Amino acid sequence: MFVQHFMMTNLLEMYPNLNRVQVETFVLKLFNTCGEWAQFKPTLRDLLISMKQFASLNDALYSEERDEQIRKEQEKRLAVPGLARSNN
Numbered sequence: 001m002f003v004q005h006f007m008m009t010n011l012l013e014m015y016p017n018l019n020r021v022q023v024e025t026f027v028l029k030l031f032n033t034c035g036e037w038a039q040f041k042p043t044l045r046d047l048l049i050s051m052k053q054f055a056s057l058n059d060a061l062y063s064e065e066r067d068e069q070i071r072k073e074q075e076k077r078l079a080v081p082g083l084a085r086s087n088n
Contacts, residue, residue, distance in 0.1 A: 004031060015051050022050065 004027050011023045026047045033039040041064075 004028070018050065 007027050007030075008020075008023050011018060011027070012020060026043065029043045030040070033043055
């Protein structure tokens with residue numbers, strides 16, 4: 001409880017463009033998902049975007065999702081004969 005209150009207070013002081021409800025929701029969700037990286041990361045990313053401090057296209061938080069998307073598209077191309085380049 002102390003750490004949550006501390007985080008909420010500091011975030012509200014440091015970023016006046018965030019409202020109290022938004023910060024409270026973020027902190028609670030952050031603590032509820034801290035053991036699950038797949039849910040924790042989007043929670044953190046959403047706050048960063050709402051603070052307007054980070055560009056969404058260049059954010060390192062998107063690298064895993066981008067790499068996974070690229071891998072899936074490559075698998076789709078390889079599944080269709082003649083679509084992928086041959087190295088011969």
